[in-house]
Amino acid sequence: MLKIAVLISGGGSNLKALIDATADPDFPAEIACVGSDTDAPGLEHARAAGIPAFVVRPRDSDSREAWGEVLAAAIQEHHVGTGPHPGLVVSAGLMRILPPGFVRAFSPRLINTHPALLPAFPGAHAVRDALAAGAERTGVTVHVIDEGVDTGPVLRQAAVDVRPGETEAELHERIKQLERPLLVQTVREIALGELALPGAR
Template sequence: MLSLAVLISGGGSNLKALLDAAADPDFPARVVAVFADTDAEGLAHATAADIPAAIVRPRDFASREAWGDALARRIRESGADLVVSAGLMRILPAGFVRAFAPRLINTHPALLPLYPGAHAVRDALAAGAAETGVTVHVIDEGVDTGPVLRQARVAIVPGEPENELHERIKQIERPLLVATVRDIASGALELPVGASEHPITPHPHT
């Protein structure tokens, strides 16, 4: 059974999708902890599922690195095997990434390497792209530059507003993330172990 620590900043729709999936006893992963960098609405999903949750605010630390170190300690204490950045709207410090990669994954609303960064949906529309999509990837020390694990395509409707396109991407993003976590947990998808000295070893607990 794979143990997950989930990082959020907002409404937590990806977290909710993982919690719903984990409610099935046949799903090979469980959320054991949720962490936010602010008073995220999505923490309510953790509370409803009786999952330990905490806010670790960067402003409470002297530097981004100190915040990352504190967050890393909390994740290690949770016993999580895999860290899932599910809507965390913050670049993780390099030391944090080195501590967990490749056991550190993220979703991004574009077909990487196209349109990295915080405005991927807007950038795809500005480029006049006919399609975009969602990527689940390993987080590395760059910005959306880590190894791609899974992708799904989404056609862009001419004249479609950014918010409507983003919502359609989210509808694809949630099941893609769930499927990726399932495949990692089952061994159907191998993480790039060479990127880290810490290969994934799921805990033998339920």
């Protein structure tokens, strides 16, 4: 059984999808803990499901690296990132760039969802950027987090056509409809050994 830690900053819709998936006893992963950088409303999903949840605020640390160290320690307390079965850390809506020390501690067992077909439109405004560029197609990517910004190896993608006159909010919502099942599928494949994480031991 693959142990996963999920990191969020907001409402936790991807987290909820993972909680629903792991409620099935046949799903090959379990959520060991949920962490956030703020008092995110999505933490309620974890608490309602009886999953340990914690908040590690950057402002409580002296630097980004120090924040990353505290966050890493909180995850490792739940036996993710340690031992012979190090599990997986899933950034599912964490709205901060993870510091290099944290990335080195967990990558490549550290994945993220991004609302574009990487390498196109990296960064915080991917949906807006796709519309501004006149893209006819965009989508969602699940990728390994490395020390760059949305530059890690791509694991899985799903595409959606951009509709004429569509707003950023409308397009983002349609991307989210693809994002949740794609993330669940990717975690399942990693847990079953059907999808290899580049460089993982």
